[in-house]
Amino acid sequence: MGILVLGLVLFLGVHSVRIVADGWRTQTLARMGEMPWKGLYSLVSGVGLALIVWGYGLARQQPxxxxxxxxxxxxxxxxxxxxxxxxxxxxxxxxxxxxxxxxxxxxxxxxxxxxxxxxxxxxxxxxxxxxxxxxxxxxxxxxxxxxxxxxxxxxxxxxxxxxxxxxxxxxxxxxxxxxxxxxxxxxxxxxxx
Structure with missing residues (x-):
């Protein structure tokens, strides 16, 4: 279950930046540039999604x-x-x-x-x-x-x-x-x- 939770924290965490820290997001995006920001966002999202899929699959084996x-x-x-x-x-x-x-x-x-x-x-x-x-x-x-x-x-x-x-x-x-x-x-x- 820990892998599922970690995946949810990463995936939903990165997708929650605009909810909890929109100003920080805007400043960081301006400082990093659009492409590096999108690259980092995509990387964290992808890792989070992979962990969600893996963790959910493991959790379904012992419901x-x-x-x-x-x-x-x-x-x-x-x-x-x-x-x-x-x-x-x-x-x-x-x-x-x-x-x-x-x-x-x-x-x-x-x-x-x-x-x-x-x-x-x-x-x-x-x-x-x-x-x-x-x-x-x-x-x-x-x-x-x-x-x-x-x-x-x-x-x-x-x-x-x-x-x-x-x-x-x-x-x-x-x-x-x-x-x-x-x-x-x-x-x-x-x-x-």
Missing amino acids: VVLWVPPIGMRHAAALLTLIAFVLLAATYVPRNALKARLHHPMVLGVKVWALAHLLSNGNLADVLLFGSFLLWAVLSFRAARQRDRAQGTVYAAGSSAGTAVALVVGLVAWAGFAFWGHAWLIGVAPLGR
Whole structure:
């Protein structure tokens, strides 16, 4: 479990700099330069992610069961992850109404993804992993909205075409992951296949 925790500290720690020390981040970025900052950020993120994957895999070999979720939570999780995939797509599809309205759809997608997995998994490693990401997403969203208000950020209006593309891309990506990718990468078929 220690490897998982270390990975979470590194990965979420580096992703939390804007939440807890935005001024320091700005000064350090100016002092180091953009490319060295991004290189260091990417290196720490990559090491953290690798440790999360490794630590979670080790923890799954000897699960500590905290509770057994009802079977119906698997269906709720599938629906919630569909929403998370649509929000993720809305992050990158230009001029869609979801981004225009929500402003930070990726962070909201992480919230929904983490909540879905907390509802459908009851092992200690699951609670650590998904609970940490949920807490990070809540704090990150709040900090991002505060920055938007302080800077007077205005988001471009969405179009019907952009929104439709975000919905279709999110749905197709979700279907591919739910029916094939999750079992292949994680070893669990979320839709019970």
